[in-house]
């Protein structure tokens with residue numbers, strides 16, 4: 001095997017919720033299993049917590065942990081960006097040219113948020129009263145807007161699938177309205193929910 005080539009029985013690409021949960025479950029069943037988790041990120045985020053950050057229930061830093069601290073004991077973390085796959089050679093290719101071969105591969109690099117799909121959105125996010133709970137740095141701004149709005153129109157939107165957590169846009173609406181209700185503002189604040197879907201919930 002060449003010097004820049006490594007082998008693991010199980011290789012997992014992405015150490016988000018899916019990658020960490022899969023590794024933890026496998027190693028719990030067989031502690032001798034040779035598992036490598038590949039992820040370039042220094043920080044692991046608990047994304048569902050961002051809904052609570054946007055509602056003032058959590059502080060943003062409580063949703064972030066050093067990546068090393070969430071890697072299950074006995075699992076090897078390779079801090080690198082996967083750049084390509086070679087299925088016939090049972091190998092993943094890392095940025096920088098290193099190759100890692102496997103017996104079993106789990107691929108879970110998450111969803112890439114496509115802010116550019118809406119004209120002008122990227123330029124106005126985080127100011128002008130435009131926010132999103134789908135970003136760690138913006139969820140606190142959601143809470144700032146909720147607290148400061150005394151009257152006027154509050155627009156909540158949900159794009160078409162696929163999105164992660166179909167409930168998150170609705171939860172932002174309910175939590176914000178609850179705050180305005182408790183503070184006697186609901187009515188002066190008029191909230192609308194605009195969804196690209198035909199129905200509110202996927203399951204009737």
Ligand SMILES: Cc1cc2nc3c(=O)[nH]c(=O)nc-3n(C[C@H](O)[C@H](O)[C@H](O)COP(=O)(O)OP(=O)(O)OC[C@H]3O[C@@H](n4cnc5c(N)ncnc54)[C@H](O)[C@@H]3O)c2cc1C
Pocket residue numbers: 013014015016017018019038039040041046047048049050051080081082083108109110111133134135164165167168
């Ligand atoms: C605001 C919000 C609220 C939510 N609420 C809920 C909820 O209430 N309940 C619920 O079940 N779910 C909820 N979710 C959804 C849930 O958080 C996601 O479904 C989950 O985090 C997805 O996990 P994942 O591992 O697939 O992706 P992620 O957690 O996004 O992790 C992907 C990982 O892959 C890594 N990666 C990316 N590209 C590469 C590459 N090329 N090479 C190596 N690594 C790579 C990234 O660095 C990252 O660490 C919510 C999400 C959001 C944003």
